[in-house]
Amino acid sequence: MLKPRERILSTAMVLFHRQGYNNTGINQVIDEAHVSKASFYQHFKSKDDLCIEFLNKRYDYWVAELEKFTSEAETVQEKILKSFDFLMDMNKREDFRGCSFLNILSEIPADKEEIYKVIRYHKNKLRECFNEDIQNDMVSAHVYLLFESSILTSQLYRSNELIEKSKIIVKEVLSNSL
Incomplete structure (x- = not known):
């Protein structure tokens, strides 16, 4: 399994490209990357x-x-x-x-x-x-x-x-x- 940072980025790669920047929220990235909010902010x-x-x-x-x-x-x-x-x-x-x-x-x-x-x-x-x-x-x-x-x-x-x-x-x- 990918590390949290890699999962966040991998998820963002799909979502930002498919949905755009404004339609992609941090919470969606966190949910789909299966990371905690703290983990997200530790990396970004x-x-x-x-x-x-x-x-x-x-x-x-x-x-x-x-x-x-x-x-x-x-x-x-x-x-x-x-x-x-x-x-x-x-x-x-x-x-x-x-x-x-x-x-x-x-x-x-x-x-x-x-x-x-x-x-x-x-x-x-x-x-x-x-x-x-x-x-x-x-x-x-x-x-x-x-x-x-x-x-x-x-x-x-x-x-x-x-x-x-x-x-x-x-x-x-x-x-x-x-």
Whole structure:
């Protein structure tokens, strides 16, 4: 059996992703993780601290899955296009739940600066990955924005249609610039 901290985090991974930040209460996490309130607060000072840990773990998971999915790409263009295929795969696996970071961002007030910092940090890391691969700021920004908007619109419409269209646009943009 997992240790209390691991059970709390494992439970939060499911609940925050599935239900969101605001719809997940500390008491639900405590109940479903089978820990005491004292044990929860021994490991996490607050729900915000748990959320930050969730975002860090979610990023690690998501990046590992993306890297595995794109690992056999032989060119930068193929890798970028496969990253859009990855979004479609994640939609299938996670029932169009979208981006945990953007979902939480839409729920939290502006005064949750520590959570904002974590979200910005991880989104910047994703931008840097595109920058490293593409090595053209304008093209990289274009691809990044299409990537992010593909996540949002596919969640909104519960469809991969706009991801497919984004792939066509990205293929054309990359063909003209790489």
